[in-house]
Amino acid sequence: MTPRTGLILDFGGVLTTSVAACALGFDRRAGLPEGTFLKAITKDPVGVALYADLERGAITQAEWNEGTAALLGVDGADLLARVLEDLHPEPTMIAAARAARAAGITVGILSNSLGAGPYDPYDGYDLTANYDAVLLSDVHKLRKPEPEIYAIMLDLMKLPPRACVFVDDTPRNLPPAEALGITTILATTPAATIAHLESRLNISLPGAA
16 A cells, blocks of 8 residues: 555645635625625536636636626725635644645645736745645646646655545545545535544544544
8 A cells, every 4th residue: 555645735625624615705895695705606517617717817807707706796906815714724724734845745735826916815825835835726827627627736745645634624626536546635614524534544633533
């Protein structure tokens, strides 16, 4: 059995607090029915296409703000920043990732990007200093769950698939990784996720359930 020496982490919803909870908070602040924003980016064909284009870097964040605001019937100024106003670092997961790296695990970030401006969701996380490999989807014009992005991530990790564990909070992002032989974990609560990591990586981590 290949030892698992690599950990690939999603960003939003894994190293941060819940993105879905942020979206609900935005709905309330904007006076929209609960679930409006998530429905717009996951169910409305125009909204789905706009979000996919943003993640692939095919449109700018400003273009996404304008197009999505039109669907929602709200002001487009700094829309993404307003949606993610309640998004904060998840300290327990960040500490676990730091501990895994200190234990000799190669730790990387695989994130569907939302653009770097005018709002930068990665600001303050210092990803390049704190992780061994960082892949932001817009740089490669791909997005999860497109299979090619996982192969690129493995190249950056310099590890074979069976040596890696991938954590993501979106179920549809896991099967392409599994197809390559990567062990996957669906992120739920930080404590439960860390407990799964301890089992898969065979190391002790702070914050486990």
